[in-house]
Every structure is written in C-alpha cells, then in structure tokens.
Amino acid sequence: MASAPSKLYADDVSLVVVLLDTNPFFWSSSSLSFLQFLSHVLSFLNSILTLNQLNQVVVIATGYNSCDYIFDSSLDLKRSLENGRMPVMCSSLLQKLEEFSFKDEQLSKEEPEGRIKCSLLSGSLSMALCYIQRVFRSGALHPHPRILCLQGSPDGPEQYVAIMNAIFSAQRSVVPIDSCYMGAQNSAFLQQASYITGGVHHKPQNLDGLFQYLMTIFAADLHSRSFLHLPKPVGVDFRASCFCHKNTIDMGYICSVCLSIFCKHHKKCSTCGSVFGQAQSEAASASDKKRKTPET
C-alpha cells in the first residue's frame, strides 16, 4: 500500500520522527518508569499510524553513548496483526530497542564523576534530519515531516553547538521540532528548538497522563494545527552555552567574527582563531585598542 506508485499525499499526511530518550541514567531516577513511558508512547505511535493510512512513523532511540533507528513504519508492513497482547510493530520495536540497549552499554567507558548524564540528543536530531532530507529527495510527493523529541535527560551543554546547528537546519528545511520534556528542569535546548522551528514545546505536569498529553498536543498533523489552539509556552529560555567551558550563561563574550560564545575573555577565538585585543578593564590605558576586535 505504502509503496504503491500512485500514492497521493494530502495535506494531512505526516511523517513523524520520534526521538525516544533511552538514557538509562535518567529512567532509573525518573518518577515515571520506563515501562509506563513505553506503554504510553507505543500507544501514541499506534494512534498516529491509525489516524491516516499514509502516516509514517520513524523512531530513533537517543541513548547515552549512541543513537539509532529502532523503528520505521514504511519498512515494517505487518501492522495489521497482533500476537495476542500487542501489535506486531510494537514487538519489533521493542526487540530493536533491546538490541540497541546492549550496543549502547558496550560503548560506555569510564568517565569522571560529576558529568551531567545527558543523552545524545544532537546525534538523534541529526539522524532525524538526515532521514527527512532523504524523504524530501525521494520525489515531489512526500508526507509532511515533523520531529517529536520525547526527552527526559537534562541538557548537555557540550552538545550546544551541534544541537543549535541541527535546530537551524531544521528551521531552514521548515521541519518543526515538537518537544515533550519529562525531566525535572525544563530544557532550554528543546524550548529553543521548538521556538525557532515553530513547533510545540510542552512539559506535562501529570506524567501519568502522558498519553493524553501526547494525543492532545502532538497528534494533530501540521495542517490541522493552524486551526487548533495548542498550549503556548509562557516564555522561552534563550540562554546559551559557552564554547569554552560548556556552561550555560546569561551574559558573555562573543567573537565578532564567528559569533562563538565565551564565558570569559580569551586571547584568541578557539573556533575561528581570531586574535582579540585586550579587554578594556585589564588595560584601561591602552584605550585605543578596541575590546574583542580581532586583529587577524
């Protein structure tokens, strides 16, 4: 059916790329168990596939050390049958997820204490965008793609540049990034991602009703969204991470050449190599030198 040559994509056909946070460190400490989470998400994916026959779902696992595709509805065609307890698609997804978990564990190495246990969101975002680019190039007719991040792990400031790049490329190819954050703090990355790409960001208050949130907010296709009032965030956390120490900062120094962000004054831009003048505070006498003006 899906491979039929004369497939006609109406404006309500979606390609949903779901980024599933499978960071074991998060799920071992979360109030919502991974079991519950999976059960909500699998039902949600099933609903999306039943909303429209041509809808397509791709699931990417965002692990701690790696990420991988664990489900693609266009390849898995045995969706009609179930083996007694759940649809076949679910069991195949779970199978893949288990394999992914093993691989992810093998990649783990000794790490210094105190590192933020974040998941590899930048990686899965890039994979999602790559997949979408492939769909774009497959022909003139394709479903309307969107990305849904189901994230619980905290932001990894070291991924800042990679994530921002992914966000901007999503913005450029008009792919909205929806995000549903289940962790304790809100995620600045996901807020910015949804804000910049015109997606929806939501942080459910009651995680027991996750399925309801997913269905109410994230199930509607992009065309129908223009008729709906979806929850709007009260504000967006626009803070950036510095490039030098990967700290989240409110105020900092910016390279006037490449716009890299630093939390303190540097002699040279670590990104583009521009040499900065001395900061005014350090050499008030040498006032002819402009602060942060590169001399390359």
Next chain:
Amino acid sequence: MASRHVTKRAKYKTTIKDPGTPGTLRLTLEKILFVPHNPKSAGKLDVEFRFIKGQKHTKEGSNKPPWLNLTNNQNGSFIFEFENYSDLQYCRDFVGKVLAKSGEVSEKPTVTYPDEQLSAAEMELRIKLLQEDSELQKLHKQFVLSDVLTEAEFWATRKKLLDTEANKKTKQRLGFKSAMISDIRPSTDGRTNKVTFNLTPEIILQIFAEKPAVHRAFLSYVPNKMSEKVFWTKYFRAEYLHSTKNSIAAAAEAAEDEELAVFLKLDDILASEARWKIRRVDPTLDMEADEGDDYTHLPDHGIFRDGSKDMTESQNELYRRTLSQDINRHAAVVLEGRAVDVDLDDTRAVAEALAWSKQESSTKRESDGDTNQERLARVSRMTEIEDLQGPNNLPSAPLCIKDPRDYFDSQQANALRTSGDALGRTEQIKCSLSTQEVYGSLRQSISVIKAMGLKDPIVKPEVAHQVFDALTNSISTTKYHIGKNPHESVLDRLPKKTKDELLHHWTSILELLKHFWASYPITTSYLYTKVNRLKDAISNIYPQLEEIKGSVPSELRHQVSLLVHPMLQALDAAIQHYEADMQKRSTGSVDKPNGYV
C-alpha cells in the same frame, strides 16, 4: 464662616471730599457699626446689612487711598477710609460674604457678589456655567462658599471659560444661500404681460457678490444717473432677455440702451479675475489630462437649460453666458463667504461695503506681484530631468516587529525561572547505580512490556480528565489574560463611591494647587493671606485621603493607595514649599512689617 465680625480702624466719610471722622468700624453678620474715637463728634453709624445693596472699593496701586464705599438701597453711600489695603481687603471680603449670604436666601448664590461690580449678564453667565457643570459647581461650593477662595479668585483661573462662553454668544455668521440667483423666477400674473421679479436685500447682496459688473454699475449709476428702482428694472430686463435665450433680441436691446448693455455683456471684471486665477494654477498641472472628464465641448454641459434650444450665432456670442460660468461664479462666491456685515436694507451701503472689501483683497493680490517670477521658478523646479535623478527605488528592508507580547511573556518566564532555578539545579540526576545496573533495569522494563503487553487502560479516565482540564485552562489563560486588557482601568474596579471621591479629590486638589502655586512669589499681603488660607485647606485634605484609603476593602487598598500617592506627593511639595518660604521670611525679613514683602 471664618469669623463672625470684623473690627478695623477707619475714617467715616459722608462724601468723597469729606476729610472723615476717625473711629472704629465694626462689621457683623447683621450690622455695620461705626463708632468715632471722639465720642462727641457726629458720624456714629448703625446700619443693618440688609439695607446695603453693594460695595465699591478703590484698587490697590491706584493713587487713591483705600476706600470702601457701601451703597444702600436709597442710593446713599457710606465711605470708609482704611489705614491700609489689607484692612480694606479684609472688610471687602467680609462684606462680600455677608451680601452673598443674604443673596443666597433669594436663591441667587452669586448675583450679589459685588466686589468686582459685575454686570448682571456676567453674573448670569457664571451661574449658568455652574449649573451646567456639576463638577464646577461642586468646586465652587467647596472652596468659595467655605472661604478658601474668593469669588474673584475662583473665576480668575477660568477666564477662558467665561470668554469662550462670551464668544459663543456672537451669532453664527450666515453664508450665502446655495441657491443660484438665476433661480429667481419671474412671476406672471397671467392676465397682463407684466413680469414681476421679487427682490430682497439678501438677493441684492448675492447679485453684487456674484456679478462685479452689476456692482460696479450700481456704484456709478445710482443714485446720480438713475434711481435704484430703475436700475433694478433694467437689470431684470436684461436677465429676462438672457433667460429667453434670445441673443438676437438681447443684442438689439443692448444697442439701444447702453446701460442695459452692461448687464448683458460678459463681465469684464470676472474675465480678468479668471485670467489672474489661471495664471496662478500650478504650471505643472496637466490640464489636458483632465479634459476627458470635462463636458465643456457640450453646449451647456449637456444640460439643456429650460429645455429650449441653444442657438449658436457667433456674432451674438458676446451676449451669451454659459451655465458653467454661472455655476462656477456662484460656487466661488458661496465658498468665499459673506465678507460684509452691514445692514442689508440699505442697498447703497451694502454696495459700498462690498466694494471696500473687494479693494482690500485686490491690493493683497497686487502685493504678491512677483507671482510670475515664482511661477517660472516653480516650473523649473518641478520639471525634473530624469537622466540626472538618482534611482528612486532605494533598497529597503521592511521593518518587522513581531507580537510584542512574545517579548514580555518571555521576560515573565525568565523571572519565574530564576526563582525556580535554585530548586531545579539540585535535582540533577542522582545516580548511585552503576552503568550495568541502569542498563539492566532498562532492559528489564523492555522485557516486562514484551511479556505483559501494553497496559490496559493506558490512561485512567480520571487522569485523562485532569489533563484535559489543565490543558484547557492553560490554553485559555495564555490566550486571554497575558498582556491583555490594557484598557481596563484601575478606577473601574473600585466601587463607584470611591471612584467618585477620588476623582473629586483630584479636581479639588488641582484647583487648590493651581491657586497655591499661582500665588508665588508672595508680593502682596493679599497673596500672603491667600496662601495661608490655601495651606489650611490643603492640610485638611490629608485626613480625607487617609479616610478613603481606609474605607476600601483590603484587596483594593493597594490600588487606591497607588492612586492616592501622587496626590499626596503633589500636596507634600506644596506644603514643603510653603514651609521653606515661611522659614526664609522669618529669618530674612524680620524688619519687614507682618512678615510679608
């Protein structure tokens, strides 16, 4: 009343020339008592106030001594000479008040206020103003009748009100009627061939204004050459000929009677005026472009006048006028408006006044004689040489301002976040488990779900309901309440009584402060007493404001105190200034009498 009686030293004079008897003048609410110092001298006086009709007094700064002249209802008068003007002023105010009080009984609160010798019309105007404006009336009652301000002071700041009111009384100027004079239809009696035109002064003025040639002819012929009646008969004969469209007959008549010819010929004054106007038309105006809209190529603009056929005979062209000329002239005159304002009954006077006003405008016209020069300059300025012009379409970036609410919303969220940040930071993943353990537990959940299948039901109905409620609530609040309602004023949320009180206090405070600050610098003793009076009134407001604050329910108290705060600030500033000024006076001018300059 501030005081029930006044006692001052004064001299009583029966006439202005009388040197006067020195003594003590005592004014009470009922009586005027004068007791001479010398008990033997005549001139003891005991008059009841109800016999006093009004008072006059000399102005400070005039070279006359401070006299107060009280007139009684038998046209007699009592003149008192005071030692200084402040005494006079004091007594004058007292008398004014007493007279006003007695006036109140006769239900005319302000008519009997005599200290300015107001005409009855002025008084009536004031009363009318007070009646029309309840706020003003309230203020008047509050300040004038409780002695904070005198009648004169109160109105001094409202001169404009009195003036504009006076202006309004001049009647609206009438313009010309928009009906054309050619519409004056002759009436026939049906039996004889007599044709009657009805002429009113109004029509005469209109004719003069629209037909300068007739106007000129009137000025030169009447009354030397012919009477007014003959003049108008001739005029209407010409008009009649014109209306019959019989240009041959008109030409014949004109040849016979040269005065009649004047009316039939094209108006040369109008023609020269038209030429002058054409010269003033913007030279860059493309008149040819407008020609398509024009009907001038059609006889009488395509409108057949009177349904009669239009004969075009070139030799008689002179005696034909076109409808367009008539309409244009009429429109111009109506728009110009009526220039003369004289009695319309005297035709001669009207004609002269009109001539005079015309002259004025024509001299004005001559004064800008270099119009031609200007016109040439304008032509050269307007004709632009396109090759030499810079490109017109400069690059521009459209200004894009997004919904400003986004900005404020995010600011609000930032504020929320910083408060919640300290909490969140500590909640970083407390991971006591080893890597193997966490992966193990993850895989365990996966195998559980594989074995058990999906939960049934996935979400409990009550939880789903909660989620719906919360979402609907948050969507509707962000939609309707954030950054909205800038129009809802704080005042509207207050109870009506409080709102009215606050507004009234504002107006009264403004009134007081206006007088207060206008009294500085204090140069006369009069201003000094006035400032003192005002200061007392100001200090009386403080407890009232406190009372308002106390009277509102607690949830509104903050709003009210926010509103009251600027009032208090304004009052504080006044009091502060008053005290500083007082201090300066007491230290700097000890030698000056009474502490004022």
